[in-house]
Amino acid sequence: MSQRPGERKLAHLFKPARLGRYTAPNSIKYGACCVSNYNTRDGYITPRELARTRVIAGTGCGLITNQGAYPDAKGEGKSYFRQIALFDDKFLPQFETIAGYIHDAGAIAIQQILHAGRYGGIDLGYCVQPSVVPQTLPHFRPPREMSKDDIRCCVAEHVDAARRAIRAGFDGVEVTSFMGYLLASFNSKFTNQRSDEYGGSVENRGRFMRELIDGIKQALPEHPLVVRLNGAELMDQWGGNSEDECFELMKQAADAGVDMISVTVGWQEAPESSIGRDVAPGHWNHLAARAKRTCPNIPIAFGNRLPGPVMANDCLARGEFDFWEVCRPLLADPELVHKAAEDRLDEVRRCIGSLNCLSRLFRDLPYTCTMNPTLGHEIEPEYAIRPAAVKKNIMVIGAGPAGMEYAITAARRGHTVTVYEKGDRIGGSLLGYAARDLARPDDLQSVIRHYEVMSKKLGIEMKFNTEANAKFMRSVLHRYDACVVAAGARIDLQAYAHIEGHERLVDALEVAAGRLTPGRRVVVIGGGKIGLVVAESLSKDGAQVTIVESDKRIGGDVMPTFKWRHTTWVEELGIRVLTSSRLARITADGAVVVDAKGVETTIAADTVIAAAPRKSNQELLTDFEWMVDELHGCGDALMPRGMDAAIHEGYRLGARV
Amino acid sequence: MTVCATASPQSAAWQSVLDRHTDLFSDTAQGASVALLPRFVRGADGRQRSTVMPVSDGVPMLLWLREPGAMYARDAEFRGLKGLVSDLLLIAGDGTLDAALRHEHPFGELKRQLRSGQMLFMVMRTRDELRERGWSDFIESLGLPFLGTCR
Numbered sequence: 001m002s003q004r005p006g007e008r009k010l011a012h013l014f015k016p017a018r019l020g021r022y023t024a025p026n027s028i029k030y031g032a033c034c035v036s037n038y039n040t041r042d043g044y045i046t047p048r049e050l051a052r053t054r055v056i057a058g059t060g061c062g063l064i065t066n067q068g069a070y071p072d073a074k075g076e077g078k079s080y081f082r083q084i085a086l087f088d089d090k091f092l093p094q095f096e097t098i099a100g101y102i103h104d105a106g107a108i109a110i111q112q113i114l115h116a117g118r119y120g121g122i123d124l125g126y127c128v129q130p131s132v133v134p135q136t137l138p139h140f141r142p143p144r145e146m147s148k149d150d151i152r153c154c155v156a157e158h159v160d161a162a163r164r165a166i167r168a169g170f171d172g173v174e175v176t177s178f179m180g181y182l183l184a185s186f187n188s189k190f191t192n193q194r195s196d197e198y199g200g201s202v203e204n205r206g207r208f209m210r211e212l213i214d215g216i217k218q219a220l221p222e223h224p225l226v227v228r229l230n231g232a233e234l235m236d237q238w239g240g241n242s243e244d245e246c247f248e249l250m251k252q253a254a255d256a257g258v259d260m261i262s263v264t265v266g267w268q269e270a271p272e273s274s275i276g277r278d279v280a281p282g283h284w285n286h287l288a289a290r291a292k293r294t295c296p297n298i299p300i301a302f303g304n305r306l307p308g309p310v311m312a313n314d315c316l317a318r319g320e321f322d323f324w325e326v327c328r329p330l331l332a333d334p335e336l337v338h339k340a341a342e343d344r345l346d347e348v349r350r351c352i353g354s355l356n357c358l359s360r361l362f363r364d365l366p367y368t369c370t371m372n373p374t375l376g377h378e379i380e381p382e383y384a385i386r387p388a389a390v391k392k393n394i395m396v397i398g399a400g401p402a403g404m405e406y407a408i409t410a411a412r413r414g415h416t417v418t419v420y421e422k423g424d425r426i427g428g429s430l431l432g433y434a435a436r437d438l439a440r441p442d443d444l445q446s447v448i449r450h451y452e453v454m455s456k457k458l459g460i461e462m463k464f465n466t467e468a469n470a471k472f473m474r475s476v477l478h479r480y481d482a483c484v485v486a487a488g489a490r491i492d493l494q495a496y497a498h499i500e501g502h503e504r505l506v507d508a509l510e511v512a513a514g515r516l517t518p519g520r521r522v523v524v525i526g527g528g529k530i531g532l533v534v535a536e537s538l539s540k541d542g543a544q545v546t547i548v549e550s551d552k553r554i555g556g557d558v559m560p561t562f563k564w565r566h567t568t569w570v571e572e573l574g575i576r577v578l579t580s581s582r583l584a585r586i587t588a589d590g591a592v593v594v595d596a597k598g599v600e601t602t603i604a605a606d607t608v609i610a611a612a613p614r615k616s617n618q619e620l621l622t623d624f625e626w627m628v629d630e631l632h633g634c635g636d637a638l639m640p641r642g643m644d645a646a647i648h649e650g651y652r653l654g655a656r657v
Numbered sequence: 658m659t660v661c662a663t664a665s666p667q668s669a670a671w672q673s674v675l676d677r678h679t680d681l682f683s684d685t686a687q688g689a690s691v692a693l694l695p696r697f698v699r700g701a702d703g704r705q706r707s708t709v710m711p712v713s714d715g716v717p718m719l720l721w722l723r724e725p726g727a728m729y730a731r732d733a734e735f736r737g738l739k740g741l742v743s744d745l746l747l748i749a750g751d752g753t754l755d756a757a758l759r760h761e762h763p764f765g766e767l768k769r770q771l772r773s774g775q776m777l778f779m780v781m782r783t784r785d786e787l788r789e790r791g792w793s794d795f796i797e798s799l800g801l802p803f804l805g806t807c808r
Contacts (some may be wrong), residue, residue, distance in 0.1 A: 125783070132738060134746060134779035138787050138796065237774030239707070271772055553797060567800050568772065571765070 006343035012316035013309055014341060017062065017323060019299055020224030020259045022108045022171055024062030024323075027316055028337055029301045031262070032065040032112040032174070033327030034357050035080040037366040038376060041123075043070070043078075043085025045094035050101075051379035057101035059330050060337035063323060064107045065174055065226075066098055068114025071161035072154070076128045077182065079116030081364035086113065086161040092168050099169030110226060111165035112174040113158055117182025118143065118191060119268060130186045130208075131193040136238075136269045139362060151198065151208055154182070159215045162225075172224035172259070175212060177249075179230070180267035183209045187249050188233060190240035202245050206252040213256040224259035226301070231263045231287030234270035243287075247294045254295040262301040262325055263291045275328070277353025278439040278565055279305045289320040301325040307351050309340040331357060332371040346453050352443040355561035356644060362560070370644045371447070373405070373651035383655060388413040392481035394657070395420060395628075397468040397620060400428020402635025402646035403486030404451035409654025411458040418461040418480075420468050426451050428488050430643060432512030433530065436537035438569050439562075447643070470623045482630035482657060485620045486650065489640035491530075492615035501586030508534045508611035519606020520544060523591040525583050526612025527554030529642065532566045534611055539573040546576040546603050548593050553579060557642070576603075583608075614640035632657060660720060661732040667754070668719055671730035674763045675721060681764070681798055682721075682728040684791030691795075692743035693719040694735050696750050696777070708735065708748065719754070741781060744790055748777040768800045 007014040017027040038049040056064060069086035070077035078085070085091055095111065102109035119140050121127035127141040128150065134143065146154070162173040177183035185191040186208040192199050198207050209227070216225050229250050233240045241249070250261055265284045266274035273279050288302035303325035306312055312324035329336055332351040339348050349371045357367040369375040377383040392415050396403045399421035407417045425431070427448040434444035455462060466472070468487070491509060496502040508530050510516040520543050524535040527549030539545040547554060547570070554570065554577055555563045570577060580596040590605035614636070621633050634653045635646035664672075675682070697705045698716050708716050715734035720743065722731050735741065747767070753775045760766035770776040778801055780787060787796070 134738065134781055136777065136779055137801075138780045138784040142781075142783060238777050271774055552794065564800055571769065 004341045004343070006339075006341045006345070009343060010309055010313040010340055013313040013324060015316075017299065019063060019108060019226075019323075020172065021222065022224065024108050025106055026060075026062040026337075027323050028061040028312075029063040029262075029303075029323040029325045030056060030059060030061040030065055030107075030330065031301070031303055031325040031327040032067045032114075034331070034361065034367050035067050035083050035114070036376070037080055037082040037361060037364065039082045039084050041082060043083065043087075043091060045084050045091070045098070048376070048379045049084070050094065050097055052376065053098045054101050055334050055378050056330070057098075057105040057107065059334050060105075060341065061326070061330075062107055063110060064102045064105075065110045065112050066095075066102075066170070068112040068176060069161065069165075070120070071113050071115055071157040075121065075123050077115030077117070077120045077157075078122050079114065079119045079181070080361060081122060082366070083114070083122075086111070086164055087157065089164065092164065095165065095168035095170070103169065108172070109170045110172045110174050110224070111162075111168070111170040112176065113161045113165070114176045115154065115158070115182040116176075118180050118185045120182070128182070129191055130198060131191060133191045133193065145194075148196070148198070151211075155208075155212050155215045158212050159219045162216045163219055166220055166223055172226065173216065173220070174226035174228060174262070175216070176228050177209050177230075177253070178228040178262075178264045180233075180235075180269060183212065184230060184233075184267070188235065188240045189245070190233070190235050190238055202241075202248050203252075206249050209249070210252055210256040213253060213258055217257045225257070226260040226262055227253045227258045228262040228264055229253060230265065230267070231284070231291055232265050234266045234272040234274060237271075240267070243290075247290060250291055250294055254298050258298065260299045260301060260323070261291060261295060263288050263304075263321070265304045273565070275305055275353065276355055276439065276561065276565065277443045279353075280440070281305055281307055282311055285315055285320060288315070289318075292319065292321055299323060303327070307353075309336070309345070328353075328357065331367075331369045331375055334372070347450075347457070349450055350443065350446040352447060353440065354559055354644070356559060359560045370647060373648040383652070385409065385412050385655060388415055391415060392630075392657075393479065394418070394482045394484065395476070395480040396484045396486060398428060398486035398488055398635075398637065399423070399426045399451075399462065399464075400486060400488050400635065400646065401430055401447060401451070401643050402488070402637070402650040403428070403484065404455065405647045405650030406484050406486060406634055406654040407460050407650075408451065408454045408458055409651050410657065411460050413654070417458075418463060419455070420463045420466045420472075422465065422467040424464045426455065426462070429509055429512070432509060432514065433533050435514075436512055436533050438533075438536050438540065439565065468620060470627075473624050473627045477627060480628055482632065483624055483628040484653065484657070485618065485624070485631070485633045485637050486635050486646075487617035487620060487637045489614045489616050489636035491610050492613050493610055494615075495613055496583065496610060499583060499585055504586045505608055505610045508609050511538070511609055518543065518609060521590070521605045521607070522546070523548060523593075523603050523605040523608045525591075525608065525610050527551070527577065527579070528557045528612055529555070529566075530614070531609075531611030532558070532570070534609060535575055536566070536569050536573060539575050545573075546578065546591075546605070548581050548583060548591070548603075549577065549579045550582045551579065559644075578603075616640055630657065659715070659734040659736075660722070661734070664730075665732050667758070668730040668732050670758050671719060671721070674758070675728045675730055678764060679727065681795050682723065682791075684794060685723045685728065686790040687723055687725065689723040689790045689792065690743040691721040691745045691747060692733070692735065692741055693721070693747045693749060693754060696748045738781075744780070744782050744787060744792060745796075746779040746781055748779065750775040764798065768798075771799055771801065
């Protein structure tokens with residue numbers, strides 16, 4: 001078979017690899033990193049899920065793991081609101097369909113069985129654990145200790161679910177002994193305080209896992225069994241397992257007969273970050289390499305915070321692991337593997353680690369992706385890119401994420417698109433904020449690079465340094481069939497017009513963009529995401545910064561999984577925060593703020609920056625109303641929100657107009 | 658769980674901290690409480706053991722208890738997790754509570770200790786119960802996600 005150019009470059013990634021008696025066409029495993037929450041409350045797989053799974057099957061991965069199904073009728077193992085179930089034959093038809101999709105794509109099909117234990121019982125008033133160790137996160141249920149009968153029953157339920165998966169056509173199964181789920185909670189000293197043969201030594205703590213592995217292997221000796229295990233719990237400072245103990249448990253799993261170990265990092269409740277963009281790509285690779293050294297005869301799969309195929313190929317070349325386990329990057333771009341194979345990596349939409357997917361899961365919502373507006377909407381024809389029935393000449397005002405997402409989507413449908421941007425490059429206000437992101441500027445800047453690449457490839461005409469206004473519009477009258485206003489939002493300085501000294505206020509966007517350099521003592525009005533990013537970057541550069549926020553807490557508009565990061569950075573940088581406070585006046589010496597009790601505080605400052613409130617740049621929608629046939633708005637120009645809404649709205653409009 | 662009638666120097670010191678932060682507890686329900694427990698104690702045999710393990714003897718602990726009008730610091734005795742009726746549990750490593758008390762911003766220091774693992778936070782009630790009993794502000798103020806989060 002002829003090789004595509006990227007397959008030669010990334011030869012290790014695209015090399016066939018063995019799992020039990022099966023050979024995968026390449027060394028890429030689609031990991032069941034997230035439960036989608038697309039299914040019914042009682043565990044049935046929905047058409048929405050099937051449509052999504054069809055996309056997963058087509059990702060080009062050689063080994064595909066279907067998302068975790070809970071194995072028990074009571075639902076003690078159920079951890080997510082709309083998680084799929086596999087405790088009864090009544091669920092089989094949809095599993096058969098999914099196994100068929102995966103096989104049709106030429107991949108090996110693995111079904112994950114997910115009993116969440118400590119994080120389970122979502123519909124019940126309790127969860128099950130080895131011992132009664134209270135939760136550290138309020139989201140989860142109060143614990144109940146499992147009896148030995150419960151353990152035996154749980155093993156039997158896993159074996160039944162595994163048999164059922166094989167009957168549905170899957171080639172193998174995967175069990176979950178990581179992240180704090182049931183088996184992991186038995187493995188860990190933190191949650192296992194039993195005094196019977198399932199507690200105490202690491203040998204005893206791993207007994208339940210070994211019995212479960214043994215049960216499944218005895219029932220299905222011909223079918224590969226994968227176990228997901230932590231290389232590090234990141235719970236050791238709370239009395240959890242050390243890394244050495246984690247690897248001892250891997251050896252136990254290997255000796256018990258598993259066919260693959262999937263190495264992961266961290267528990268859900270771990271105080272340390274493991275997969276956000278504040279963790280450098282490759283940070284955890286050493287854990288996979290150690291797993292390979294510990295269990296050299298068993299395939300090792302790994303992918304935590306390893307988002308790029310080039311790095312994965314290098315790791316495979318060095319023998320650090322055998323399968324690149326990837327999921328979140330494929331949520332962001334389901335074409336990632338094909339683009340790698342075709343040497344089109346510059347076109348990849350990178351996962352930027354905003355963890356929108358997880359933020360929504362913990363609010364019992366279906367997962368979505370900041371970078372992929374179609375995720376979860378695969379079944380809806382309205383989200384498909386179809387050739388436009390009428391090819392139009394379209395102008396877009398603004399080259400930020402909303403405008404560019406619209407532009408590339410419309411261009412893919414066959415429209416002729418011209419983007420007018422008042423700045424000198426693509427990015428809009430994201431340019432300034434991305435550069436100041438404390439987590440990983442390159443991730444956010446990759447969004448801009450993606451639009452730069454795609455606008456060129458799709459032949460979108462970019463007109464920079466062009467401010468769109470009514471006069472300009474008159475100069476291009478009748479040239480365009482449609483106009484999309486994606487001019488973003490601005491800081492509403494007028495909101496401070498009644499405040500004494502308001503003329504001294506400066507705009508956060510000007511500071512973020514580097515057009516204005518503040519003094520050494522800075523007050524930032526507004527502790528939302530814009531204020532935080534500006535305050536943190538200035539503080540990092542040595543400024544003495546105070547944030548004034550009218551709400552009770554800062555970060556009100558920040559993605560939940562990033563809120564704690566911002567509060568940590570604020571503390572680490574020593575940024576002073578005054579909440580429930582508002583700006584009263586600005587003097588030559590600084591800012592005077594007043595708190596909820598009416599107490600005034602003077603903060604010495606050279607610069608007072610307004611980072612809130614924001615106001616949409618939607619005036620053009622009124623100005624252009626009688627100047628063009630079709631007029632649309634999208635993104636922050638309609639209502640100030642953020643990149644997520646900008647990208648999604650830009651896409652939806654592009655797919656429709 | 659037994660609440661003692663007398664006040665130790667530590668509970669008196671925490672009382673002044675609680676009095677300075679009434680806003681954090683303004684929504685808490687009558688009887689709501691936080692138990693503050695040392696992570697390890699020495700048994701009669703002189704050996705150190707974890708207090709979270711099943712205990713037979715009482716272990717001294719601090720209690721922040723919502724009573725009419727305010728949050729009060731009380732001395733109490735811990736007799737195991739099953740007998741604990743508090744809403745929240747803070748398990749403190751050696752010296753951490755004293756370090757927090759010495760700090761200019763005790764709650765800020767508690768937050769840092771939680772993040773660095775010197776202190777462990779546990780919930781003894783469901784999320785909805787905690788919300789109803791007015792703990793949302795306090796939990797968020799410690800930098801803990803009231804809703805779950807995967808990091």
